[in-house]
Amino acid sequence: MKISLFFATVSGYMAAFGMIDRPQTPQQRDYIVEAVSLPGGADGVLLDAELTLPKGDDKVPAIVLITGSGPQNKDEELVGHKPFLVLSDHLTRAGYGVLRYDDRGHGKSTGDYAAATASDFAADAAAALAFLQSHPRVNADRTGYLGHSEGGYIAPLAQMHTPASFQVFLAGPALPLLPDVMTTQVADIARSEGLDEETILKEVNLIRDLTEAIRAAKTPAELHATLPPLLKEAGANKATTKENLAAWATPWAIEYADYDPRPSLKSLDVPVLALFGEHDLQVSASQNAPVMQALLQHPSSETLILPGLNHLFQPTTTGRISEYLQIKTTIDPSALEALTSWLDEVTNSP
Incomplete structure (x- = not known):
């Protein structure tokens, strides 16, 4: 389901001129912010990225964010919301390094988006994790992928290239x-x-x-x-x-x-957190969550349906697509809390 270009463009102008209230978008980021450029998963692909880190010298657990379907910038920006910017801010303040990047062929990243497949996007995510694992501030043994929507398909594929020690799916499908x-x-x-x-x-x-x-x-x-x-x-x-x-x-x-995600999901031998919104109309929680729970093998894996949330994990009673613009909240605090609580457990963070 794609939001119309007109809808997205108008909301972008409204956000730019302060006509849309997005209270969770960080205005000040009092931690380390590094602009980086890193090679993607194929020749000619250079990913424009941003790495955020807590202040200090200690090595920290870190996460690569993988966007959902369609060409996305590093904030996964949609109708004035910037979910990945909000996520990175929340996670960095909680003690995690976060790497997010413009999709290949979009924003400032090079490459051909239109010719790319899920396998290509997985190769890019794997290259991003390899970069993250080599960073001197990152604990390479405590790194993971976080995929939203289609990103939940891509993360298990990336695992085959550059293994992570954990994975997180936000509205990630378990079915084809x-x-x-x-x-x-x-x-x-x-x-x-x-x-x-x-x-x-x-x-x-x-x-x-x-x-x-x-x-x-x-x-x-x-x-x-x-x-x-x-x-x-x-x-x-x-x-x-x-x-x-x-x-x-x-x-x-x-x-x-021809892609069935179930074999890749079943083969994951690392902890996985799979969060679904009760009112998600794009990736049905009732359809996908039971399958996901049955497939995940690691004892620390967890599948949760969060009540009253939509595909973007905004609070809603209907889940309707048109509400994405109208709802002020970018990501409900209950989803952020569920995420960091589980991450702290599996990474042994304080």
């Missing part, structure tokens, strides 16, 4: 994106907007048809030929067709059409 997560997402969002069940069924069937078409294709060029008729039959106009082709006629979609 196509068709499982997307069909539930489409249905849940449509119901939240009051659509009738007949319309919802058509939307769900379209996702299933798109999944089969993507699985049958070997290249994006094939999908540019096969997807438009499917979309036209479903009633898509030119603008909607163009938007869907940008998302699904891609190497990213071709890889995800």
Whole structure:
């Protein structure tokens, strides 16, 4: 589910001119802030990053943040909110080093975002963790990945390149994106907007048809030929067709059409914290949390559904996408507390 460009742009202007209240966005950061540039997971990829560290000389546990779907900057900025900036501020004040970076081909990072797959993003995350582990202020034996949404798919893949000692998933799916997560997402969002069940069924069937078409294709060029008729039959106009082709006629979609995260999740031999929002309409907690809990093997792993929170872990009673802009809170304190409480336990931090 993508928020429209108009919606995102307008909210960006409003935030820039102080028209949106985002009380959790840090105004002063009284700790170490280092601007860094580090090699990504492929030639020609240079990741523009920021590392934050507690003051002092002691070695500290540290975390790489992995963004969700779509081209994201290092703050994972959305409708005036900066969730990864808020996360890094909270974690750094709690005694952790935090590295976050612009996605390849976005912001100041180089590379080709449009040609990248989940495997490519995992290689970038692994390179970021390797950089973090080499830093003189970081305890290399106490480093981890934190992935939000799609970042929950990417972190276990990154583990195969550069092993971490723990992982955190914020609304990370346990089931395949196509068709499982997307069909539930489409249905849940449509119901939240009051659509009738007949319309919802058509939307769900379209996702299933798109999944089969993507699985049958070997290249994006094939999908540019096969997807438009499917979309036209479903009633898509030119603008909607163009938007869907940008998302699904891609190497990213071709890889995800055949990707099942369950083997990677089951193979993790490190502690994992998986947090879900009760009212998440994008990654259903009721669908994914039980599967996640069954897959995670380490005795210190924990799966929690946090009541009254949405996909961004904002407080809500509905989870509706349109509320992301309206809600002032970027990340509810209950989610931040659950995160640091678990991290302190698994990293033996004071």
